[in-house]
Amino acid sequence: MSDGLAVDQFIPALLPHDAVGGHTLESRRAFREAGLAATIWARTIHHEYAGEARPYRQFGRLAAHSRQRRLLLYQAATVSHGIVEYLLDRPEPKSISYHNLTPPEFYDPFSPGVAAELRQAREELARLAPEVKLATADSEFNAADLRSLGVLDVRVIPPFIGVGNLRPPDATEVARLRAQKGGPALLFVGRLVPNKNHQQLIRLLATLRAGWNADAKLYLVGAPGPSAYVASLHRLAARLAPDGVVFMASIRGAQLRALYEVADVFVSMSEHEGFGVPLVEAMRARLPVVALDRGAVAETLAGSGVLLRSSELTFAAAMVARLIEDEALRSRLIEHQAQRANELERVPREDLIVAAARAAALAG
Template identity: 30%
Template sequence: MPELVTIAEQLLAPVPGGTGRYTRELLRAMAETAPAGWELSSVVSRSGDPEAARVPGVRGPRVLPLPRRALIASWERGLPLWPGGDSVHAMTPLAPPAKRGRGLVVTVHDTVPWTHPETLTPRGVSWHRRAISRAARHADALVVPTAAVAADLAQHLRISVDTQVVGEGVTLDLLTEPDPAVVERLQLPDRYVLAIGTVEPRKGYEHLVRAMAEPTAPDVALLIVGRPGWGDVDIARIAAECGADRVRLLESVSDAELAALFRNAIALAAPSLAEGFGLPVVEAMALGVPVVHSDAPALVEVAGGAGVTVPRADPVALATALRSVADDPAHRAALVAAGIRRAADFTWTQAAHAVWRMHLDIRSRTHR
């Protein structure tokens, strides 16, 4: 029986972020759509609690013999530590060296290491550039979340392998009507703008907080959901500096709480300076929440005209757009309807089928 081994290391990261959510949701969908005769499993490094990487329907995770840093260094140096299986799917650029007769597909979520290196640590920029460059030369295929990422990647690298765009989806748990007790526990403001994502420079939160202090901003609160990442983005300090007095940061929420946060928001703000996909945009649209997003190419592509686009790093434009959504019922209703139609184009099931097709095609080529 052929086996597809997935690298689920992101689920053990201190701040899993959007790629952690991507890994878990795609694994769930891949387990539900596995082709007859195939086995799906996962592996992680000897770091953290492997239970955090357990996904129903996926065998494992099997713990590799090295801790994370040693595993990264070993694979980077080309040591043939194959994680097993007939084919390997890397959910991030962390991937083993290619092996003759075995399939290897590597996911590249964005091109931030080239386009916006200042929003990452120097070490992160260096490692991602090296890892993605190796995959572009030696893997069997690359997965990217948007055509914008594919085009950008081709400008920065010479790619010798097939590159396929595979979108993301909406977590089904978010579509369930939240328990009123969950809503009460969150003690939500009557009206608020919601933003979701790891608190780090490229998410553009500084500009969002400053937008909420502009005279043209809607008279509502701002809730930001995200764990602190790198870069020392101090939301409370920024809010105090600019006089935005109704800003609240929630570091960690459950899917039930996230569903409640979405459903009670007047708008989702996605002010990122750079993105590869922008999963909260699709999730908000699916739940009938209007979206105001930056002109980062991937966000423009994913929103597909169903959101309001504003220039990056422009608090005044962002404030004006948010007010138009908050205070104009007709505009809001049109955005809600357009968003629901757009979100229907993205499902984890579709993504899982696309990934499986890639591995089946690779296996058919290598076993001719």
């Protein structure tokens, strides 16, 4: 039943295959199913989403002719390109859905421009925070970050996680990958950006090839980030593991599920994670996870998977090799991971997001 509340979500860019964009669309669905009016406003709208969002500067005209109570919900994950300034000039109650900002120091050596944008995004968030009485965050790690800026009431709600990897894997793609595999296969899924620490994954592969199995391969799946960073990865791979690293652009659905099917272990050496959706995808796909304990990784795994306290290569390589060779250990780990994935599936995200929006509007 409608309670007269309209939730207006603001996002810098609504793009395909984007986790924050997907979360925004799913949130809109939840609001509408609960009887709330819900609109997405953006600066950049990809042509595939032409009917899903409106230019954010048109919001004022709609609000001027509406008598509904409104909540302005900012999806925070990058520089706003003017949206935060716009929101600060509006009188309506405001809230934040926080998906984490990568520390700019990771980008300084590779892309000073992106680093500057991340610093600007942090400044924007600090300016918006005092206007917000209640916010949501993907993880307790992210919530603590938001509280440090002065938002006292932050509710932790795990993000909506796509169902693409639950589709049956593409049989043709599985056969192709198995044919070219040759040896044990490590997998990591995540954009080619500096905080993901792909260099250490390549070094880990080299360690495994030198001391355990010379045919081991590493699949790196993700859209390219700063060109200087991507080039450094290709140079390192050519030097340490010739023909051992397979770089793949972002893939989705049955193709991605095929990679999870063929790989032997999912390995993350990421130095900064606000949640880690691919960790959950791997757990869903019954693929053992070995991950460096940084950011929200331990929180997301919640006792499942193998958590590395450091990125020291000898121990990490030994653990990866053991997980591939020890079937009993592998099976126990997969079952623990499946339980954690099921826990995350059962979180009533829709109800929690709607309740948070209503409370934020009242707290105003």
